[in-house]
Amino acid sequence: MTIHFLVPAGFAERPSGGNVYDRRVHVGLVGLGRDVMSHEVGSEPEVAAVVRALSDSSVVLVDSLVASWAADALLAEAARLRLAALVHMTFDSPGERELLAACSVVVTTSGWSRHRLAEHHRLDAARIHVATPGVDMADPAPGTETGAELLCVGSVVAAKGHDVLLAALGTLADLDWRCTLVGPLDLEPDLVDELHKAAADSGIADRLAFTGARPHDEVQAAYAGADLLVLPSRGESYGMVVTEALAHGLPVVATSVGGVPEALGHGEDGSTPGLLVRPDDADALAAGLRRWLEDPRRRRRLRRSARQRRLTLTTWSRTTAQLSEALEAIR
CATH class of the missing domain: 3.40.50.2000 (Glycogen Phosphorylase B;)
Incomplete structure (x- = not known):
């Protein structure tokens, strides 16, 4: 199963938390043996061109930033594709609610977001999964005496x-x-x-x-x-x-x-x-x-x-496993 991952243009370089998350789970999914193809898109026509070229039943994982301004292009192909939304945050943009409802799976980055989507967008909670962001463990910072x-x-x-x-x-x-x-x-x-x-x-x-x-x-x-x-x-x-x-x-x-x-x-x-x-x-x-x-x-x-x-923080490998399990539900 190839996963077509729609991410914002520049995601490979920009330091936002969402881009870091996307980069880490892409690498992690490949490490789990998944076939992942990232498509960097910067406009709705670019999104439309990408999804129109995909074969029926293709799995498309959409970053919420892309979904916020490309809902119409995605909805136009939703009936023949298997859509999954990766929701870092919601934007209440036109078509967002309809697009999330059309997705087979919705993945959020926190339990709070899962609850908000179920309540605010009236989505079926059973279709909403949580994949909490991971961290790279570091040595404890020594700190200073004054905490300044x-x-x-x-x-x-x-x-x-x-x-x-x-x-x-x-x-x-x-x-x-x-x-x-x-x-x-x-x-x-x-x-x-x-x-x-x-x-x-x-x-x-x-x-x-x-x-x-x-x-x-x-x-x-x-x-x-x-x-x-x-x-x-x-x-x-x-x-x-x-x-x-x-x-x-x-x-x-x-x-x-x-x-x-x-x-x-x-x-x-x-x-x-x-x-x-x-x-x-x-x-x-x-x-x-x-x-x-x-x-x-x-x-x-x-x-x-x-x-x-x-010592109890989520690792990126755990994050990737949670996302991978959610994508399995599309089958």
Whole structure:
């Protein structure tokens, strides 16, 4: 059975979590002996051309980003193909609900997303499978005594809440901290300009480092040199950076949105390896960061919990196996 995998153009290079996931499961499926053919597509006409050329009953695995703008082209061929949707996130775009309903299998990256699709799109829960993102295990980060090295990883776009983070950090000028922000700066340049101005106005610009997108090895080095991951997102279907941080034994302060609590999880003793705060609330985020910075006992407790959680994280081989099992249902 050949799996035709429709992925966004540039998926091989772009550092988004969805692209990383797609790359890892592609390699993993091939490693399991699956015949996988990836088709990078950047427009609906390209999608239409690809699916029209496929023979009847071909298995087509569609990344949700592609599905968000190519639903019509896919629906036109849905009756003769075996469609599976890989849903990193939903977009509520025209035709999305109908396309998901036409798929034989829907795979989500979190239990939260599975529940949301069943409720919001009224899909049959029996057709929705979960393949949680995996991680590569790393050595535990040593950390510093003061816990002052903060790290934020994610594209600098409004949805990721960098403005909320800077507003929170602006109220913590009396404490010792530095924050490294790793992620592409070219997606919403006006926002980046606003963030630099806000940092200058609040007097914290010299404590921030906007690195832009970095190669994989440099991102791993950033985790290894950090004390705490901060994720101020306004929405996340899972939050792969949370588990990437935990793979280094880093605690997390994050907004309690979407699948983030699921990604954060618990240590084997039931403890939580971080703090969850309300989204879009700079005061709540600042309070969480202040508790981390001011309380050494809390830091020790969260670090211990993060190192426990590190040992229970999903591997990429497990992720691939879950996806492979879901695709078997198409038969």
